[in-house]
Amino acid sequence: MGKGRGRETMDWNIDVISHGWDGAIYRVRTPSLEVVFMGLTAAEDLAEVENIDAEVRLPDGSRWSATIFTVAEVERLMANWARTGEALDGSYFWCSDGLIVREPGIRNMTEVLVGLLAEGDLTHILNRLDEPP
Secondary structure (H helix, E strand, O other), X not given: OEOOOOEOOOOOOOOOOEEXXXXXXXXXXXXXXXXXXXOOOOOOEHHHXXXXXXXXXXXXXXXXXXXXXXXXXXXXHHHHHHHHOHHHHHOOOXXXXXXXXXXXXXXXXXXXXXXXXXXXXXXXXXXXXXXOO
């Protein structure tokens, strides 16, 4: 995987097989799942990402969609919508495949996803992108 874009220094609290740039996406592989983060720019600090689209791929071949936000990002969006009049003047937040995490960063988001899978919750929270075989 390509290097040289975005800051990649991360101390993982989970077993990570590989992580890095793969073209325009950032890919993280663990023994239990693979996460493809989309929409990052080369200038972004990977430890500070607060709003990102991700695809989770499980060993059984299933693919799951997530839009991951931090609590702070949800607050920022709602405050902005209060000014612009969107979402009933910022009075609600809704996202069909949304997952809200406390802390920012690709590392933290991956660790949350691995934890959700280990607890048996990932497939109940995220949206499946493919049909079961």
